[in-house]
Amino acid sequence: MAAAALAVNGDFYDRLLAVGGNSACADCASKEPPTWASSNLGVVLCNECVGAHRGLGVHISKPLSLKMDAWSEEAQAFMLSKGNAVVNAELEAHSAAAASKPDADAPLETKVAFVKSKYEKMAFKAGGDGVVVEAARTSDRFSSKGQVHAGIAIVRVLKAHDLLNADDSTGLGLDKSDPYVKIISPTGKSAQTKVIDNDLNPEWNETLQLNVDDLKPLRLEVWDSDTLTADDPLGHGDIVLTGLAPGEPTKKKVELIGHPSQGWVEVEITFAALDA
Template sequence: MEGYLSKKSRLGAAGRVWQRRWFVLDGTGLRWFEDESKRGDAKGAIGLAHLESAGAAAHKSPTRFLVRCRASAERGSAASVYDFEAPSSAAMGRWVEAVGRLVCARGAREGGGGSGDAALCGEPVEERLAAVPGNGECADCMSSDPKRQPLPAWASTNLGVVFCIRCSGAHRKLGTHLSKVLSIKIDRWSDEQLAWMERLGNAQVNAELEAGLPAGVKPDLVSSSAEQVEAFIRAKYELGSFLAGGDGFVPPAPRRSLQEVGMIEFAGLLFVQLVAGSHLRVPNAWRTASLHCEFRLGERRARSRRCRGSPNPVWGEELAINRCAADEALLVRLIGADLLGRTECLGEGRVRIDDLPREQPTGVDLPLLPSSESARTKAPSLGLVLTYNPLS
């Protein structure tokens, strides 16, 4: 995930001030740059191993959130908390969920369950809330088809409803005095919160708050803009416009922030373990002094380290690449470099992401098609282990 956020600086002569930076969240962790055009010079970073959790700063602005980091004995640093502010509450919700899913994916790959009480986090919470009538779809836009909108992954612990990530942004804008939002998959839940949610549920709450809506005339919020969704949710929960005897008034849709338009959303995270190559006949030792691999997924790229040019190089390296929903295939290119640093593509291959099982390491022996006559080899291939973790 990428986009502009404001980050509170460290204490200096002028005190702590807010600084607008371009942030990138990927398989290496969270990095920030002075702006989008200066990605080569990171101003700071939080490594994936040190990320602990992210959550809304509920007592502050609805667009503020906190990222907590583990203590690091290697760096000699104590546990710390970073303050961030997103351009909108919807954007804040996306950043919080993206950080949480990245931490959960890391924990699953390390064989641990992460921090927190397992009885009140993750699958047990999902199972209890899914059993409540009406909770199989979003309380507001009614989306239940994962090809159109994500299934409910967020909840309002005081209103007693569950909803999709898109509608969660509008709930955050209502303020915590009206809707206290928690992630069903990531946040920790108390027994009292779960018991209250089980007493209510989407079906019961909507029967009251939408009693004044004539049957079959509820707007299609799945196809509506984010501003129209926000206006409907405000009318429903804050103004009570759709109660029995309500006036049906829906406030004008707010104008969309230009900063939010520039947000880039990712659909998943692909972990690539580059094991080794086989039968890679290099032209000669001078022309191919070193080899490395490039991985492309849409506009995003990752590159392996260089190793000595040989027919059977061994890397044993792991990388991670974010995936957008439109990205269908991973492009892998084998690059050779001569002693002067000049490069040549020795072959390439593709792997369809949708053919990979979800959240399971999959071994792939990827054939490389030669891209030039000088690079023709006998049965060249790369050994890969791919793990795709969708974010929704």
């Protein structure tokens, strides 16, 4: 799906970046080529500010990848009709917006506070109060053990290779596992991909999102979906969150362990620490 999305979005991406204001992030003016957008607000975003948008909830902002997600013609037309310049002219009309807007190197909590004020409170619209919500202090967000108390783990499950075949009852390789991936947080929250039928080298390119309370590893499990019996485990592994650059997507290869198990899963993980 990733290659198909890139092919479909190629011309759209170029046209979108040519729209007024879209050469930089709508919220921090980062000059890095934008790779994300809010599909319902009509703005393009950097890798850090998209984490703040995810924290708003989809009732306010619906982020999509410009490179990995396939965009419908309707969604493309909407994005091309908006753009950062048009949207910011409305949502940053207040004189306080310019002084409050973070630059690309600002701390993530400062960007989160600005995004919440801009899109949730509408603080910088004409007639808004112009007040930025208080940014979460580092001392509030990190315990003495260095744990982050609020954040979002965005896991794009890309593909798997050489998975165990749990369905080869004949020994001829005619039937193969029907795998899916489940991501589980330390508190037991979980999200899972769709099932891909009869494939030991599946490609999901599917984004999962979990609210997490600290930087303990996420558990990745691969299962074989069965209709008539219980699903079969195909292995598991950990996704380590510590050491990730804030807001930066990082690819990891998770080697599957367990009995039985074989193969690996490739994921792209982004951790965005948010204020409580």
